[in-house]
Amino acid sequence: MVADVNKQTLDQLKDTAKAIRRLIIKITTEAGSGHPSSSLSAVEVVTALYFGGFLRHNIQNPRDPKRDRFILSKGHAVPVLYSALCQAGYYTFEQIMTLRKLGSPFEGHPNMKRLDTMEASTGSLGQGLSLGVGHALACRLDGLDAHTYVMMGDGEMGEGQVWEAMASAEKYKLQNLTAIVDQNGFQQTGATKDVLDMKPFASKFEAFGWHAQVINGNKMEEVIAALAHAKTVTDRPTAIISQTQKGFGILPILETAGDLNYHGKPLPKDLAEKALALLS
Amino acid sequence: MAIGEAAGLKLGKATRDAFGAALKDLGNEFPSVVTVDGDVGNSTRTEVFAKAFPNRGFNVGIAESNMVGVAGGLAAAGKIPVVSSFAAFLLCNAFDQIRMSIAYPGMNVKLVGSHAGISIGEDGASQMGIEDVGLACSMPGFTVIVPADAASARKATRAMLEHVGPVYLRCGRIELPEIYTADSPFVIGKANTVKEGNDVTIIANGLMVGIALDAAAALAKTGVQARVLDMHTVKPLDEAAIIKAATETGRIVVAEEHLMAGGLGSAVATVVARTKPVPMEFVNVGDCYAESGDPLGLLQKYGLTAEAIVAAVTKVRSR
Numbered sequence: 001m002v003a004d005v006n007k008q009t010l011d012q013l014k015d016t017a018k019a020i021r022r023l024i025i026k027i028t029t030e031a032g033s034g035h036p037s038s039s040l041s042a043v044e045v046v047t048a049l050y051f052g053g054f055l056r057h058n059i060q061n062p063r064d065p066k067r068d069r070f071i072l073s074k075g076h077a078v079p080v081l082y083s084a085l086c087q088a089g090y091y092t093f094e095q096i097m098t099l100r101k102l103g104s105p106f107e108g109h110p111n112m113k114r115l116d117t118m119e120a121s122t123g124s125l126g127q128g129l130s131l132g133v134g135h136a137l138a139c140r141l142d143g144l145d146a147h148t149y150v151m152m153g154d155g156e157m158g159e160g161q162v163w164e165a166m167a168s169a170e171k172y173k174l175q176n177l178t179a180i181v182d183q184n185g186f187q188q189t190g191a192t193k194d195v196l197d198m199k200p201f202a203s204k205f206e207a208f209g210w211h212a213q214v215i216n217g218n219k220m221e222e223v224i225a226a227l228a229h230a231k232t233v234t235d236r237p238t239a240i241i242s243q244t245q246k247g248f249g250i251l252p253i254l255e256t257a258g259d260l261n262y263h264g265k266p267l268p269k270d271l272a273e274k275a276l277a278l279l280s
Numbered sequence: 281m282a283i284g285e286a287a288g289l290k291l292g293k294a295t296r297d298a299f300g301a302a303l304k305d306l307g308n309e310f311p312s313v314v315t316v317d318g319d320v321g322n323s324t325r326t327e328v329f330a331k332a333f334p335n336r337g338f339n340v341g342i343a344e345s346n347m348v349g350v351a352g353g354l355a356a357a358g359k360i361p362v363v364s365s366f367a368a369f370l371l372c373n374a375f376d377q378i379r380m381s382i383a384y385p386g387m388n389v390k391l392v393g394s395h396a397g398i399s400i401g402e403d404g405a406s407q408m409g410i411e412d413v414g415l416a417c418s419m420p421g422f423t424v425i426v427p428a429d430a431a432s433a434r435k436a437t438r439a440m441l442e443h444v445g446p447v448y449l450r451c452g453r454i455e456l457p458e459i460y461t462a463d464s465p466f467v468i469g470k471a472n473t474v475k476e477g478n479d480v481t482i483i484a485n486g487l488m489v490g491i492a493l494d495a496a497a498a499l500a501k502t503g504v505q506a507r508v509l510d511m512h513t514v515k516p517l518d519e520a521a522i523i524k525a526a527t528e529t530g531r532i533v534v535a536e537e538h539l540m541a542g543g544l545g546s547a548v549a550t551v552v553a554r555t556k557p558v559p560m561e562f563v564n565v566g567d568c569y570a571e572s573g574d575p576l577g578l579l580q581k582y583g584l585t586a587e588a589i590v591a592a593v594t595k596v597r598s599r
Contacts, residue, residue, distance in 0.1 A: 065358065112356070112385050119356065121385040124376055130346045131381060134353015134361075137338065141314070141359070161377070164346035171340070 008051050013220050016087060017047040021249045022279050023083035023096065029272040031100040034108065037247035037254065037262040039080035041184035041218070042151060045242055046070075046084045048223045049149060054231075056146075059090055062116040068146050069135050071119045073128020074153035074182060075109035076264070082106050085117050126159025128152060129179055133169050136177040136237075147231075151180045155187030157198040163208070169237040170209035177237040178230050179205070182217065184246035186261040205239040217242025250275040282576075284457025286586060287493035292458035295486075296394040296451040298430035300325020302437035303362060304332050310441050312360045316340060318347045324364035324394040324451070344373040348391075352381030355389045360441060367393025367409025367450060375415055382446050383419035390440050391416070394451040396426075397537035398565060398582055399487055401454070404572035409450075410565050414542020416448035417515045423468060424515040426450040426536075426544075428489035429459045432512060435466035443468060450486065452537075454575050457490040459510070469513045471521040477505035480593050481525035481532050483548055485511050488535040488563070488584065495589035506593060514544050519551050526556035531599075533592045535563040537584055559599040561592035 008016065020043050028034035049055040049070055058064040072081050082096045091106075098104035105114035109123030120131045132150035139146045152162065169177055181201055185192055193199065202212040211233045215222040223242070230238040247254045247262055253275045254262050267275055282291060307313060307329055317339045321327035330337025340347050344365055351361035363370070370393045371378070382389045396409040416424045423443060427433040433451060440447040459474055466472075474489060475496050484492040489510045496506040507529055509521055525532060532552060534545040545562040552560060563584065570582055579585060 120352075121380065124380045127345075127349050127352075127377060127380055130349020130377070131353035131356065133346070134350040134355070135357050136353075137350065138354045138357030138359050141335065142357075161343075161345040161349065164340075164343035165349065168340040168343065168346055168350065172338075 010220060010224070013047055013052055016051050017043050017220065018279050020047055020080065020083045020087055022276055023086055023093070024079045025250070025267060025272050025275050025279070027082065027096050027099045028079055028266040029269060030097050032266060033100055034079055034266055035076040035264050036079060036266055038074065038077040038153070038184065040249050041244035041246045042077055042080050042182045043249065044218050044220050044223045045151065045180055045182065046080050048220065048227055050084045050088055052224055052227070054227045055149065059088070065142070066144055066146060069119045069148040071122070071128045071132050071135070071148065071150045072110055073122055073150055074125065074156055075122030078110050081110070090117055125153070125156040126161040129162050129165035132177055132179070133165050133174060136169070136174040137172060139176055145176070147176050147178065149178045149180060151182055153187070154181055154183040154185065154192045154198070154201070155195065157181065157201065158196045166205065166208045166210065173235060174237045175234050179237065179239045181239065181241050182244055183241055184244045186246045186263060188263050190261065201241045202239070209236055211236055211238040212241060213239070214241040214243065217244040218248045250278055253278065283487065284490040284494060287490070287497045289457035289459065289490060289493065291455050293430035294452060294455050295427050295430060295433035296325045296453060298433035299392060299437050299449065299451050300328040302434040303329045306438060306441060307333050310360060312358065313441060314338065314354055314359050314361050316347050316351045316354070316361050316363045318342055318344045318365040318369065320365055323366070324392060326362065326364045326392070344369050345377045348374040348377035349381050351389045352385070352387050355387040360388055360390065362390045362392060364392040364394060366407055367396040367412040368407060371409060371412040371415045379419060383421060386421050387446060388444055390447045390449065392449045392451060395453050396450045397452055397487060398570040398578045398584070399452060399454050399537060399575040401575040401578060402572050405569040408570055410539050411542070412448070412450060413514055413538050413544065414546070417542065417547065421445060422515060423447045423513065425468065425513050426485040427512050428486055428510050429456050431458065431460035431462060431464060432466050436512065439466060439468050452487055456487055459489060459493070466512070469516045469518055471518040472510040472512065473507065474510050475506065475508040477507035478529050479505045480597060481507040481509060481529045482535060482589060482593070483509045483511050483522070483525065483532060483544065484535040485514065485544055487537050491584065491586050492535050492589055494586035495593070498586055498590050499593060504593065511544055511548070514547055517547050517551060519555070522548055522551045523555050526552055526558045530558050531596045532558060532560045533563065533589060533596055534560065535589055538564055540564050540566050559596050561596040563588050563592050
């Protein structure tokens with residue numbers, strides 16, 4: 001049985017996003033490593049998917065064939081997913097606080113063998129969209145109306161496989177597939193525009209035969225509207241270029257720390273406390 | 281002289297042809313099977329299946345990385361994808377995708393690499409998969425099968441579909457001698473003794489089994505009775521058959537159409553060293569790339585011949 005999706009109001013969704021942000025800070029600071037800033041940029045999209053009625057998921061049977069699928073191709077941002085699943089009741093706070101610890105299934109990158117809520121084992125960038133194409137093809141073969149969402153990073157778009165996958169999705173006119181580019185503007189060593197600038201994304205998706213939208217991905221209203229609009233496209237795959245800010249929600253803290261990228265490191269305890277106060 | 285001629289064998293089909301025909305024949309019995317191709321389905325013979333079951337065949341173009349990823353997604357959604365390309369492009373081009381999207385999550389995907397080895401001939405070294413077995417064996421949980429003739433390739437195709445988990449099936453381009461009949465046993469992980477003997481054991485797979493039988497025929501004329509083991513499954517390896525051979529024959533030669541590194545020879549040597557150390561010799565491509573040429577000429581030039589095996593047997597028996 002697919003659980004009724006809790007369609008929260010906009011205010012409630014914003015509160016949920018805040019709660020997920022707090023969890024991201026707590027679990028990465030406790031872990032002493034991880035990618036909180038890469039997770040924070042994606043919070044609105046993940047919140048809207050899981051709590052806004054877009055992603056049909058089933059807490060009783062996470063691998064229900066009829067479920068919609070969310071593949072986190074930018075696997076290093078998995079704290080956002082663990083936190084959202086905790087908020088949705090899949091896991092307790094104590095469980096996700098074991099993030100990255102020996103023996104914990106809440107690994108540094110998603111491991112679908114250990115957690116049935118993970119749709120893919122990711123962490124080597126560029127591979128999630130191909131997996132999404134596979135899911136979408138299988139759902140179509142089986143006559144399921146399940147939708148597959150794949151979230152990638154903007155740095156990840158440098159991987160050639162993404163463009164192979166894009167072309168194949170167009171070949172099969174996968175209207176049941178949505179790619180979301182979390183364009184937070186940074187990657188490991190600096191600004192994405194300086195490292196390998198793949199912009200503009202929307203026109204490239206369109207050139208590959210996709211429908212594309214560009215939104216402010218940290219504005220819940222825009223995220224909701226884009227996800228709703230994507231569902232109305234019935235003749236081709238859709239992309240949402242979600243322009244975000246890395247570390248959104250705690251930007252004043254990152255400014256104070258003098259590092260707006262803040263890639264791949266947790267907040268130390270004192271900064272985490274300030275961040276949590278900011279998000280209270 | 282053709283492969284298998286000295287051993288009195290008749291030339292049959294190529295393993296890729298047997299695989300393609302078998303896959304089509306199994307299509308109704310295994311409704312979850314789908315094929316994913318990188319636009320060489322007419323070479324790997326998956327097109328036979330795709331033509332019979334058009335909605336279950338996906339040709340994603342010349343894009344091996346995506347091909348393997350799509351298969352990973354299909355498998356996660358309950359399908360049994362059979363992914364094929366030339367062995368070199370499948371294993372080498374898409375290795376990280378195989379690792380991440382198939383091996384690490386333990387997906388039920390079947391990889392079929394055709395055009396393995398140097399015997400593909402005129403197309404040259406860029407098309408020759410000679411690293412594939414080593415790469416496939418390196419991944420935890422993978423089953424790696426190298427059939428020796430058409431009958432065993434046909435049985436291997438069924439066996440890999442029945443097996444739950446990632447499999448690599450290695451096929452070749454050229455016609456090979458018929459070693460088995462339709463009634464011969466084929467069990468994953470269980471070597472077949474294709475010739476009895478107690479003076480030395482030749483462990484081979486793929487095309488080298490027919491050549492090993494030619495070598496055994498030549499050796500028999502000199503009074504040396506060689507045992508020939510078809511080690512069609514490189515992983516998991518039939519350790520019992522290896523220990524038995526080491527114990528009973530005291531000498532082992534391993535013959536394969538692969539680089540020295542990472543192939544059957546390495547795998548067998550690991551077992552022998554750990555269990556029953558005996559002198560060993562190896563017949564393989566060594567540590568080099570081959571070149572364009574006719575298949576039999578290439579096998580001659582790169583030392584994959586009955587004469588090379590006989591020489592290795594002589595050497596290992598002198599130690």
